[in-house]
Amino acid sequence: MSEAGYRPLLFSIAYGMTGSVGDAEDIVQDAFLGLTRAHQAGTTIAAPKAYLTTAVTRLGINHLTSARVRRETYVGDWLPEPVVVTADRPGPAEHAELADSLSMAFLVLLEALSPVERAVFVLREAFGYGYPDVARITGKTEVNCRQIFARARQRIAAGGKKAGRAPARDRRAESDELGRRFFEAASGGDMDALLGMLAPDVVFHGDGGGKARAIGKPQTDPRRVGQLLVGGLRRARRLGVSLQPAWVNGRPGAVLNDAEGRVVSVVELDIVDGAVRTIRSVANPDKLGHLGPVSDVARLPEK
Incomplete structure:
Protein backbone atom coordinates (compact mmCIF):
# COMPACT_ATOMS: atom_id res chain seq x y z
CA MET A 1 0.00 0.00 0.00
CA GLY A 159 -20.26 6.64 33.92
CA GLY A 160 -23.10 4.15 33.71
CA LYS A 161 -23.38 4.56 29.95
CA LYS A 162 -22.91 2.41 26.89
CA ALA A 163 -21.65 3.63 23.55
CA GLY A 164 -23.90 2.19 20.89
CA ARG A 165 -22.28 0.52 17.93
CA ALA A 166 -22.96 1.32 14.31
CA PRO A 167 -25.63 -0.93 12.79
CA ALA A 168 -24.28 -4.02 11.08
CA ARG A 169 -24.14 -3.83 7.31
CA ASP A 170 -27.15 -6.14 6.98
CA ARG A 171 -29.17 -3.94 9.40
CA ARG A 172 -28.34 -0.60 7.85
CA ALA A 173 -31.38 -0.59 5.58
CA GLU A 174 -33.61 -1.18 8.61
CA SER A 175 -31.98 1.62 10.58
CA ASP A 176 -32.07 3.89 7.55
CA GLU A 177 -35.81 3.26 7.12
CA LEU A 178 -36.54 4.04 10.78
CA GLY A 179 -34.46 7.21 10.52
CA ARG A 180 -36.38 8.24 7.40
CA ARG A 181 -39.76 7.70 9.08
CA PHE A 182 -38.55 9.48 12.21
CA PHE A 183 -37.55 12.66 10.39
CA GLU A 184 -40.67 12.48 8.22
CA ALA A 185 -42.87 12.36 11.32
CA ALA A 186 -40.93 15.17 13.02
CA SER A 187 -41.08 17.36 9.92
CA GLY A 188 -44.77 16.64 9.40
CA GLY A 189 -45.72 17.29 13.01
CA ASP A 190 -47.04 13.74 13.53
CA MET A 191 -46.56 13.53 17.29
CA ASP A 192 -48.19 10.11 17.69
CA ALA A 193 -45.91 8.53 15.09
CA LEU A 194 -42.91 10.28 16.58
CA LEU A 195 -43.64 9.09 20.11
CA GLY A 196 -44.06 5.56 18.78
CA MET A 197 -40.44 5.63 17.58
CA LEU A 198 -38.89 7.17 20.70
CA ALA A 199 -37.52 4.86 23.38
CA PRO A 200 -38.98 5.45 26.87
CA ASP A 201 -35.51 6.43 28.09
CA VAL A 202 -34.73 8.70 25.13
CA VAL A 203 -32.22 11.52 25.64
CA PHE A 204 -31.92 14.61 23.42
CA HIS A 205 -28.58 16.46 23.47
CA GLY A 206 -27.89 19.78 21.76
CA ASP A 207 -24.51 21.42 21.17
CA GLY A 208 -24.60 25.11 20.33
CA GLY A 209 -21.35 25.98 22.08
CA GLY A 210 -22.88 29.26 23.20
CA LYS A 211 -22.79 30.39 19.56
CA ALA A 212 -25.99 28.88 18.13
CA ARG A 213 -29.48 28.12 19.39
CA ALA A 214 -29.61 24.76 21.17
CA ILE A 215 -31.45 23.17 24.08
CA GLY A 216 -29.96 24.29 27.36
CA LYS A 217 -29.64 20.84 28.94
CA PRO A 218 -30.34 17.24 27.89
CA GLN A 219 -34.03 16.42 27.65
CA THR A 220 -35.31 13.00 28.74
CA ASP A 221 -39.12 13.16 28.65
CA PRO A 222 -40.30 11.57 25.35
CA ARG A 223 -43.20 13.97 24.90
CA ARG A 224 -41.00 16.98 25.60
CA VAL A 225 -38.41 15.64 23.14
CA GLY A 226 -41.14 15.21 20.52
CA GLN A 227 -42.39 18.74 21.07
CA LEU A 228 -38.90 20.17 20.75
CA LEU A 229 -38.33 18.33 17.47
CA VAL A 230 -41.68 19.22 15.94
CA GLY A 231 -41.54 22.85 17.07
CA GLY A 232 -37.92 23.28 16.03
CA LEU A 233 -38.45 21.86 12.56
CA ARG A 234 -41.61 23.92 12.09
CA ARG A 235 -39.70 27.12 12.85
CA ALA A 236 -36.84 25.96 10.63
CA ARG A 237 -39.19 25.46 7.66
CA ARG A 238 -40.50 29.00 8.06
CA LEU A 239 -36.90 30.18 7.70
CA GLY A 240 -36.41 28.16 4.51
CA VAL A 241 -34.44 25.35 6.15
CA SER A 242 -34.66 21.90 4.59
CA LEU A 243 -33.64 18.49 5.91
CA GLN A 244 -31.44 16.03 4.03
CA PRO A 245 -31.00 12.42 5.23
CA ALA A 246 -27.40 11.47 6.02
CA TRP A 247 -25.18 8.96 7.75
CA VAL A 248 -23.56 10.65 10.73
CA ASN A 249 -20.69 8.80 12.41
CA GLY A 250 -22.04 5.58 10.97
CA ARG A 251 -25.59 6.15 12.18
CA PRO A 252 -28.81 7.48 10.63
CA GLY A 253 -29.06 11.24 10.78
CA ALA A 254 -29.71 14.39 8.83
CA VAL A 255 -28.14 17.64 7.72
CA LEU A 256 -30.23 20.81 7.93
CA ASN A 257 -29.47 23.39 5.23
CA ASP A 258 -30.79 26.90 4.72
CA ALA A 259 -32.30 28.17 1.46
CA GLU A 260 -28.81 28.85 0.06
CA GLY A 261 -27.61 25.33 0.88
CA ARG A 262 -25.49 26.39 3.85
CA VAL A 263 -25.26 24.05 6.84
CA VAL A 264 -27.43 24.92 9.84
CA SER A 265 -26.98 21.82 11.99
CA VAL A 266 -26.37 18.08 11.93
CA VAL A 267 -28.45 15.48 13.78
CA GLU A 268 -27.40 11.95 14.70
CA LEU A 269 -29.73 9.16 15.93
CA ASP A 270 -28.74 6.22 18.09
CA ILE A 271 -31.22 3.43 17.35
CA VAL A 272 -31.41 0.53 19.80
CA ASP A 273 -33.89 -2.36 19.58
CA GLY A 274 -35.94 -0.63 16.91
CA ALA A 275 -36.36 2.67 18.77
CA VAL A 276 -34.55 6.00 18.84
CA ARG A 277 -32.62 5.99 22.13
CA THR A 278 -30.50 9.13 21.74
CA ILE A 279 -30.69 12.24 19.56
CA ARG A 280 -27.66 14.51 19.20
CA SER A 281 -27.84 17.84 17.41
CA VAL A 282 -24.70 19.84 16.58
CA ALA A 283 -25.38 23.48 15.73
CA ASN A 284 -22.13 25.09 16.92
CA PRO A 285 -20.90 26.79 13.72
CA ASP A 286 -17.28 26.09 14.69
CA LYS A 287 -17.99 22.36 14.33
CA LEU A 288 -19.67 22.51 10.92
CA GLY A 289 -17.18 24.37 8.72
CA HIS A 290 -15.62 21.16 7.37
CA LEU A 291 -18.99 20.41 5.73
CA GLY A 292 -19.05 23.63 3.70
CA PRO A 293 -20.41 27.15 4.16
CA VAL A 294 -22.21 27.55 7.51
CA SER A 295 -25.53 29.35 7.85
CA ASP A 296 -26.30 32.23 10.21
CA VAL A 297 -29.90 31.03 10.71
CA ALA A 298 -29.26 29.45 14.11
CA ARG A 299 -26.37 31.69 15.15
CA LEU A 300 -26.84 33.70 18.34
CA PRO A 301 -26.12 37.45 18.18
CA GLU A 302 -22.66 38.35 19.42
CA LYS A 303 -22.55 39.95 22.82
Whole structure:
Protein backbone atom coordinates (compact mmCIF):
# COMPACT_ATOMS: atom_id res chain seq x y z
CA MET A 1 0.00 0.00 0.00
CA SER A 2 1.23 3.52 -0.75
CA GLU A 3 1.82 5.88 2.16
CA ALA A 4 -1.24 7.91 1.13
CA GLY A 5 -3.33 4.75 1.49
CA TYR A 6 -2.87 4.92 5.25
CA ARG A 7 -4.81 8.19 5.49
CA PRO A 8 -8.20 6.60 6.34
CA LEU A 9 -6.77 4.74 9.32
CA LEU A 10 -4.67 7.71 10.45
CA PHE A 11 -7.63 10.06 10.25
CA SER A 12 -9.82 7.72 12.27
CA ILE A 13 -7.20 7.38 15.02
CA ALA A 14 -6.73 11.17 15.16
CA TYR A 15 -10.50 11.73 15.11
CA GLY A 16 -10.94 9.20 17.91
CA MET A 17 -8.33 11.10 19.88
CA THR A 18 -9.72 14.60 19.30
CA GLY A 19 -13.39 14.37 18.32
CA SER A 20 -12.64 17.06 15.74
CA VAL A 21 -12.53 16.56 11.97
CA GLY A 22 -10.42 19.66 11.40
CA ASP A 23 -7.92 18.85 14.15
CA ALA A 24 -7.70 15.24 12.98
CA GLU A 25 -6.90 16.32 9.43
CA ASP A 26 -4.25 18.75 10.72
CA ILE A 27 -2.66 16.04 12.84
CA VAL A 28 -2.53 13.62 9.91
CA GLN A 29 -1.00 16.31 7.73
CA ASP A 30 1.65 17.05 10.38
CA ALA A 31 2.48 13.34 10.58
CA PHE A 32 3.01 13.16 6.82
CA LEU A 33 5.15 16.31 6.94
CA GLY A 34 7.33 14.61 9.52
CA LEU A 35 7.65 11.57 7.26
CA THR A 36 8.58 13.79 4.31
CA ARG A 37 11.27 15.55 6.35
CA ALA A 38 12.67 12.18 7.41
CA HIS A 39 12.86 11.09 3.76
CA GLN A 40 14.52 14.37 2.78
CA ALA A 41 17.08 13.93 5.56
CA GLY A 42 17.99 10.57 4.10
CA THR A 43 16.46 8.57 6.96
CA THR A 44 15.20 5.14 5.96
CA ILE A 45 11.69 4.47 7.31
CA ALA A 46 11.33 0.70 7.13
CA ALA A 47 7.69 0.69 8.33
CA PRO A 48 5.88 3.87 7.21
CA LYS A 49 2.53 2.72 8.64
CA ALA A 50 4.03 2.19 12.09
CA TYR A 51 5.87 5.53 11.87
CA LEU A 52 2.73 7.43 10.87
CA THR A 53 0.47 5.70 13.40
CA THR A 54 2.92 6.52 16.18
CA ALA A 55 3.25 10.13 15.04
CA VAL A 56 -0.53 10.63 14.83
CA THR A 57 -1.14 9.12 18.25
CA ARG A 58 1.54 11.18 19.98
CA LEU A 59 0.45 14.36 18.23
CA GLY A 60 -3.08 13.58 19.39
CA ILE A 61 -1.91 13.22 22.99
CA ASN A 62 -0.13 16.59 22.77
CA HIS A 63 -3.23 18.20 21.27
CA LEU A 64 -5.50 16.89 24.02
CA THR A 65 -3.30 18.38 26.70
CA SER A 66 -4.29 21.85 25.51
CA ALA A 67 -7.77 20.99 24.21
CA ARG A 68 -8.91 19.74 27.61
CA VAL A 69 -8.60 23.23 29.05
CA ARG A 70 -10.88 24.57 26.33
CA ARG A 71 -13.50 21.87 26.89
CA GLU A 72 -13.60 22.45 30.62
CA THR A 73 -14.89 25.96 29.88
CA TYR A 74 -17.24 24.85 27.06
CA VAL A 75 -20.76 26.33 27.09
CA GLY A 76 -23.45 23.62 27.30
CA ASP A 77 -23.24 20.03 26.07
CA TRP A 78 -20.02 19.15 24.25
CA LEU A 79 -20.44 16.91 21.19
CA PRO A 80 -17.79 15.93 18.65
CA GLU A 81 -17.65 17.35 15.14
CA PRO A 82 -19.82 15.11 12.97
CA VAL A 83 -18.48 12.91 10.17
CA VAL A 84 -21.23 13.16 7.55
CA VAL A 85 -21.97 11.22 4.38
CA THR A 86 -24.93 12.11 2.12
CA ALA A 87 -25.81 11.36 -1.47
CA ASP A 88 -24.33 14.65 -2.71
CA ARG A 89 -21.98 15.47 0.17
CA PRO A 90 -19.54 12.59 0.62
CA GLY A 91 -17.56 14.72 3.04
CA PRO A 92 -14.40 13.00 4.21
CA ALA A 93 -15.48 9.87 2.34
CA GLU A 94 -12.00 8.37 2.28
CA HIS A 95 -12.19 7.82 6.03
CA ALA A 96 -15.95 7.65 6.64
CA GLU A 97 -16.12 3.87 6.81
CA LEU A 98 -13.38 3.54 9.42
CA ALA A 99 -14.93 6.40 11.39
CA ASP A 100 -18.15 4.34 11.63
CA SER A 101 -16.69 2.74 14.75
CA LEU A 102 -16.40 6.19 16.36
CA SER A 103 -19.94 7.12 17.31
CA MET A 104 -20.69 10.39 19.04
CA ALA A 105 -21.65 8.40 22.16
CA PHE A 106 -18.26 6.66 22.19
CA LEU A 107 -16.39 9.92 21.66
CA VAL A 108 -18.29 11.64 24.47
CA LEU A 109 -17.42 8.79 26.84
CA LEU A 110 -13.76 9.16 25.91
CA GLU A 111 -13.82 12.71 27.31
CA ALA A 112 -13.62 11.18 30.80
CA LEU A 113 -10.14 9.79 30.05
CA SER A 114 -6.71 11.36 30.27
CA PRO A 115 -4.91 11.86 26.93
CA VAL A 116 -2.77 8.73 27.38
CA GLU A 117 -5.73 6.65 28.56
CA ARG A 118 -7.67 7.81 25.55
CA ALA A 119 -4.87 6.86 23.17
CA VAL A 120 -4.54 3.38 24.64
CA PHE A 121 -8.30 2.84 24.72
CA VAL A 122 -8.88 4.05 21.14
CA LEU A 123 -6.07 1.90 19.72
CA ARG A 124 -7.17 -1.17 21.63
CA GLU A 125 -10.97 -0.88 21.70
CA ALA A 126 -11.79 0.87 18.42
CA PHE A 127 -9.01 -0.48 16.21
CA GLY A 128 -8.11 -3.78 17.84
CA TYR A 129 -4.37 -3.18 18.20
CA GLY A 130 -2.55 -5.76 20.32
CA TYR A 131 -0.81 -4.65 23.49
CA PRO A 132 2.70 -4.93 21.98
CA ASP A 133 1.70 -2.49 19.22
CA VAL A 134 -0.11 -0.18 21.64
CA ALA A 135 3.02 -0.11 23.81
CA ARG A 136 5.26 0.70 20.84
CA ILE A 137 2.96 3.45 19.57
CA THR A 138 2.45 5.16 22.92
CA GLY A 139 5.97 4.64 24.25
CA LYS A 140 4.71 2.77 27.31
CA THR A 141 5.49 -0.76 28.45
CA GLU A 142 3.11 -3.55 27.55
CA VAL A 143 2.31 -4.15 31.23
CA ASN A 144 1.60 -0.45 31.68
CA CYS A 145 -0.71 -0.42 28.64
CA ARG A 146 -2.72 -3.30 30.07
CA GLN A 147 -3.10 -1.39 33.32
CA ILE A 148 -4.02 1.84 31.52
CA PHE A 149 -6.63 0.05 29.40
CA ALA A 150 -8.20 -1.63 32.43
CA ARG A 151 -8.31 1.69 34.28
CA ALA A 152 -9.83 3.46 31.27
CA ARG A 153 -12.50 0.79 30.88
CA GLN A 154 -13.40 1.12 34.57
CA ARG A 155 -13.66 4.90 34.28
CA ILE A 156 -15.99 4.63 31.30
CA ALA A 157 -18.09 1.93 32.99
CA ALA A 158 -18.36 4.15 36.08
CA GLY A 159 -20.26 6.64 33.92
CA GLY A 160 -23.10 4.15 33.71
CA LYS A 161 -23.38 4.56 29.95
CA LYS A 162 -22.91 2.41 26.89
CA ALA A 163 -21.65 3.63 23.55
CA GLY A 164 -23.90 2.19 20.89
CA ARG A 165 -22.28 0.52 17.93
CA ALA A 166 -22.96 1.32 14.31
CA PRO A 167 -25.63 -0.93 12.79
CA ALA A 168 -24.28 -4.02 11.08
CA ARG A 169 -24.14 -3.83 7.31
CA ASP A 170 -27.15 -6.14 6.98
CA ARG A 171 -29.17 -3.94 9.40
CA ARG A 172 -28.34 -0.60 7.85
CA ALA A 173 -31.38 -0.59 5.58
CA GLU A 174 -33.61 -1.18 8.61
CA SER A 175 -31.98 1.62 10.58
CA ASP A 176 -32.07 3.89 7.55
CA GLU A 177 -35.81 3.26 7.12
CA LEU A 178 -36.54 4.04 10.78
CA GLY A 179 -34.46 7.21 10.52
CA ARG A 180 -36.38 8.24 7.40
CA ARG A 181 -39.76 7.70 9.08
CA PHE A 182 -38.55 9.48 12.21
CA PHE A 183 -37.55 12.66 10.39
CA GLU A 184 -40.67 12.48 8.22
CA ALA A 185 -42.87 12.36 11.32
CA ALA A 186 -40.93 15.17 13.02
CA SER A 187 -41.08 17.36 9.92
CA GLY A 188 -44.77 16.64 9.40
CA GLY A 189 -45.72 17.29 13.01
CA ASP A 190 -47.04 13.74 13.53
CA MET A 191 -46.56 13.53 17.29
CA ASP A 192 -48.19 10.11 17.69
CA ALA A 193 -45.91 8.53 15.09
CA LEU A 194 -42.91 10.28 16.58
CA LEU A 195 -43.64 9.09 20.11
CA GLY A 196 -44.06 5.56 18.78
CA MET A 197 -40.44 5.63 17.58
CA LEU A 198 -38.89 7.17 20.70
CA ALA A 199 -37.52 4.86 23.38
CA PRO A 200 -38.98 5.45 26.87
CA ASP A 201 -35.51 6.43 28.09
CA VAL A 202 -34.73 8.70 25.13
CA VAL A 203 -32.22 11.52 25.64
CA PHE A 204 -31.92 14.61 23.42
CA HIS A 205 -28.58 16.46 23.47
CA GLY A 206 -27.89 19.78 21.76
CA ASP A 207 -24.51 21.42 21.17
CA GLY A 208 -24.60 25.11 20.33
CA GLY A 209 -21.35 25.98 22.08
CA GLY A 210 -22.88 29.26 23.20
CA LYS A 211 -22.79 30.39 19.56
CA ALA A 212 -25.99 28.88 18.13
CA ARG A 213 -29.48 28.12 19.39
CA ALA A 214 -29.61 24.76 21.17
CA ILE A 215 -31.45 23.17 24.08
CA GLY A 216 -29.96 24.29 27.36
CA LYS A 217 -29.64 20.84 28.94
CA PRO A 218 -30.34 17.24 27.89
CA GLN A 219 -34.03 16.42 27.65
CA THR A 220 -35.31 13.00 28.74
CA ASP A 221 -39.12 13.16 28.65
CA PRO A 222 -40.30 11.57 25.35
CA ARG A 223 -43.20 13.97 24.90
CA ARG A 224 -41.00 16.98 25.60
CA VAL A 225 -38.41 15.64 23.14
CA GLY A 226 -41.14 15.21 20.52
CA GLN A 227 -42.39 18.74 21.07
CA LEU A 228 -38.90 20.17 20.75
CA LEU A 229 -38.33 18.33 17.47
CA VAL A 230 -41.68 19.22 15.94
CA GLY A 231 -41.54 22.85 17.07
CA GLY A 232 -37.92 23.28 16.03
CA LEU A 233 -38.45 21.86 12.56
CA ARG A 234 -41.61 23.92 12.09
CA ARG A 235 -39.70 27.12 12.85
CA ALA A 236 -36.84 25.96 10.63
CA ARG A 237 -39.19 25.46 7.66
CA ARG A 238 -40.50 29.00 8.06
CA LEU A 239 -36.90 30.18 7.70
CA GLY A 240 -36.41 28.16 4.51
CA VAL A 241 -34.44 25.35 6.15
CA SER A 242 -34.66 21.90 4.59
CA LEU A 243 -33.64 18.49 5.91
CA GLN A 244 -31.44 16.03 4.03
CA PRO A 245 -31.00 12.42 5.23
CA ALA A 246 -27.40 11.47 6.02
CA TRP A 247 -25.18 8.96 7.75
CA VAL A 248 -23.56 10.65 10.73
CA ASN A 249 -20.69 8.80 12.41
CA GLY A 250 -22.04 5.58 10.97
CA ARG A 251 -25.59 6.15 12.18
CA PRO A 252 -28.81 7.48 10.63
CA GLY A 253 -29.06 11.24 10.78
CA ALA A 254 -29.71 14.39 8.83
CA VAL A 255 -28.14 17.64 7.72
CA LEU A 256 -30.23 20.81 7.93
CA ASN A 257 -29.47 23.39 5.23
CA ASP A 258 -30.79 26.90 4.72
CA ALA A 259 -32.30 28.17 1.46
CA GLU A 260 -28.81 28.85 0.06
CA GLY A 261 -27.61 25.33 0.88
CA ARG A 262 -25.49 26.39 3.85
CA VAL A 263 -25.26 24.05 6.84
CA VAL A 264 -27.43 24.92 9.84
CA SER A 265 -26.98 21.82 11.99
CA VAL A 266 -26.37 18.08 11.93
CA VAL A 267 -28.45 15.48 13.78
CA GLU A 268 -27.40 11.95 14.70
CA LEU A 269 -29.73 9.16 15.93
CA ASP A 270 -28.74 6.22 18.09
CA ILE A 271 -31.22 3.43 17.35
CA VAL A 272 -31.41 0.53 19.80
CA ASP A 273 -33.89 -2.36 19.58
CA GLY A 274 -35.94 -0.63 16.91
CA ALA A 275 -36.36 2.67 18.77
CA VAL A 276 -34.55 6.00 18.84
CA ARG A 277 -32.62 5.99 22.13
CA THR A 278 -30.50 9.13 21.74
CA ILE A 279 -30.69 12.24 19.56
CA ARG A 280 -27.66 14.51 19.20
CA SER A 281 -27.84 17.84 17.41
CA VAL A 282 -24.70 19.84 16.58
CA ALA A 283 -25.38 23.48 15.73
CA ASN A 284 -22.13 25.09 16.92
CA PRO A 285 -20.90 26.79 13.72
CA ASP A 286 -17.28 26.09 14.69
CA LYS A 287 -17.99 22.36 14.33
CA LEU A 288 -19.67 22.51 10.92
CA GLY A 289 -17.18 24.37 8.72
CA HIS A 290 -15.62 21.16 7.37
CA LEU A 291 -18.99 20.41 5.73
CA GLY A 292 -19.05 23.63 3.70
CA PRO A 293 -20.41 27.15 4.16
CA VAL A 294 -22.21 27.55 7.51
CA SER A 295 -25.53 29.35 7.85
CA ASP A 296 -26.30 32.23 10.21
CA VAL A 297 -29.90 31.03 10.71
CA ALA A 298 -29.26 29.45 14.11
CA ARG A 299 -26.37 31.69 15.15
CA LEU A 300 -26.84 33.70 18.34
CA PRO A 301 -26.12 37.45 18.18
CA GLU A 302 -22.66 38.35 19.42
CA LYS A 303 -22.55 39.95 22.82
